[in-house]
Amino acid sequence: MIDQFMEANDPLVRVENLTVRFGRQTVLRNINLSIPAGQTVVLIGESGCGKTVLMKSIIGLINPTQGRVFFDDEEIQTLNDSQLSRLRLRFGFVFQHAALFDSMTIGQNVAFPLMQHGNFTSQQIHDMVLSRLSEVGLPDSVVYKKPAELSGGMQKRVGLARALIMNPELIMYDEPTTGLDPIMSDVINELIMRTRRRNPVTSIVVTHDMNTAKKIPDRVIMLLPATRLEPDENQIIFDGSVPELEHCRDRRVQQFINGEAGERLMELRTAQHSV
Numbered sequence: 001m002i003d004q005f006m007e008a009n010d011p012l013v014r015v016e017n018l019t020v021r022f023g024r025q026t027v028l029r030n031i032n033l034s035i036p037a038g039q040t041v042v043l044i045g046e047s048g049c050g051k052t053v054l055m056k057s058i059i060g061l062i063n064p065t066q067g068r069v070f071f072d073d074e075e076i077q078t079l080n081d082s083q084l085s086r087l088r089l090r091f092g093f094v095f096q097h098a099a100l101f102d103s104m105t106i107g108q109n110v111a112f113p114l115m116q117h118g119n120f121t122s123q124q125i126h127d128m129v130l131s132r133l134s135e136v137g138l139p140d141s142v143v144y145k146k147p148a149e150l151s152g153g154m155q156k157r158v159g160l161a162r163a164l165i166m167n168p169e170l171i172m173y174d175e176p177t178t179g180l181d182p183i184m185s186d187v188i189n190e191l192i193m194r195t196r197r198r199n200p201v202t203s204i205v206v207t208h209d210m211n212t213a214k215k216i217p218d219r220v221i222m223l224l225p226a227t228r229l230e231p232d233e234n235q236i237i238f239d240g241s242v243p244e245l246e247h248c249r250d251r252r253v254q255q256f257i258n259g260e261a262g263e264r265l266m267e268l269r270t271a272q273h274s275v
């Protein structure tokens with residue numbers, strides 16, 4: 001649990017000189033990052049720049065090639081399997097496609113982490129599931145339905161309810177609004193913000209949705225693909241608040257947040273000419 005005497009801005013997550021390579025491909029190059037408890041961070045950057053790899057490195061699903069990752073001052077790579085499993089109980093995940101078990105009811109899906117790791121009576125589980133479902137705006141009547149009977153937006157809300165059921169200290173959202181209409185996307189944005197207001201949780205959100213990136217975070221981090229970096233350049237090309245993002249003068253940041261292809265069109269033309 002978060003130490004009650006921890007200062008408000010003590011880092012919950014600390015990444016030191018993190019480099020991740022797959023074979024000859026360098027995906028993350030010397031990343032340094034510190035995330036205080038309670039902060040909501042949005043990670044942006046073009047496809048393939050390493051956002052998901054960074055998120056997976058933070059929770060110990062990918063091992064650094066170099067560097068270190070700490071969660072609440074514990075170095076993740078030094079933990080054995082059972083310590084890592086225990087640590088993971090402090091994380092919640094909201095996956096891009098909700099990732100619900102099709103054959104289970106909504107109630108069973110939301111209760112799943114409790115059944116795996118908790119020691120609760122069936123009445124307690126029932127109450128906790130209903131309370132989390134109501135927190136994400138779903139009625140009690142959904143508990144006996146199967147995921148296929150719900151809309152995509154409702155399924156994402158179920159995914160959020162499931163992520164919240166173990167009272168995680170860190171929630172990772174992987175493209176939470178992908179595939180949703182603008183209204184339902186905004187409902188999800190509001191829920192992420194409401195979740196933060198109601199729970200002392202730290203959130204890392206990977207998204208391509210600029211409405212999400214501008215609405216929900218305390219802080220935005222933008223990565224550039226390692227292949228596009230100058231030799232000594234920091235892979236985090238932006239780290240700041242939303243107003244700072246909007247006023248950032250880096251052309252690559254502006255092109256990204258405004259969805260402008262810029263010199264990528266030139267690359268396309270060059271490629272066409274060389275065919």
Ligand SMILES: Nc1ncnc2c1ncn2[C@@H]1O[C@H](COP(=O)(O)OP(=O)(O)OP(=O)(O)O)[C@@H](O)[C@H]1O
Pocket residue numbers: 022027045046047048049050051052053054
């Ligand atoms: N386990 C792995 N083994 C080999 N390569 C991997 C592995 N995981 C990721 N990669 C590669 O790392 C690069 C970065 O992937 P990542 O999924 O982090 O990108 P991303 O920024 O999240 O992209 P997107 O926005 O499209 O989801 C990609 O080239 C991907 O193919």
